[in-house]
Amino acid sequence: MGEVVLARVDARLIHGQVLTTLAGSSGATAIFVSDNQSANDPFTKNILMAAGAKTQLKTRVLKEDGAIRYWNDRQYDDYKVILLTKTISVMYDIIKGGVPIKKLNLGGIPKKPGLTPIIGEVSISHEELNMLNELADDYGVEVYFQAIPSSKMVTLEEANKKF
């Protein structure tokens, strides 16, 4: 039976920070990207696979519901997984779909008008805040905002105060 050792929402999916500072530090044996757009576009998928291959970790690009089905069918085999999604709402659906996640790292969501910045690298909407609160309250997920392990960490409690 596998497990998710780190779940991260990052609009960039696999990129320099993930490859350099996260891939080696979490004891992971695999990187799973869950994103319909990437899974359905062979070129994007190939780029992600090639980047992941450089980490020596098993890399998979899953559909959004595929991340749930794969868990329910085979519990991610024996992989210790870094699970990446572009958005909070996709991660929310994955957790509600039954994938056990203890820690959720919000690592990269770009600023847009109408979003509230929590840390420099992460801005969220009120609706997304509600999803995160639900994950923390009903699913026991520890939610935190942090771009890379050495940078400042902001808790969900602190994020709530910004709204």
Next chain:
Amino acid sequence: MPKVLVVTHGKMAEGMKDSASLILGNTDNLYTDFLSAGEDIADLRKRIRERAEEVGKDGLLVLVDLYGASPFNASMYVYQELGDRCDMEIITGVNLPMVIDALMNCEFMSVKEMKESCIGVAKEAIQSALDNIKDSDLEEDDY
């Protein structure tokens, strides 16, 4: 703990520090210096020497841009001048993967080990991007 010094023609060294901080956050162990247009190489050499003397036995890994050029020459002279007063290594052809690797290793390695690791990583980082994406393996299941 060893320190890292990047020395380049113009401000590439500062730019690399900026880039490395985006990936790693903390770049406290990274120093930069550069040769500006028309500057006397003796001045650069003096600054590198001061840095190397300050670091001394903790070790200094110097990463320069071009083999045989002024940052290289200045560093080589400093190496010769200081002898065993500074544990120093010099690598040419600095690239960002090399800088990142050096910074990730300086808490754990000696300057010599950092040098070996940096050279391996920097060479490995140079890849034909398109060749690498041509034959990624297809999964047999439908997830």
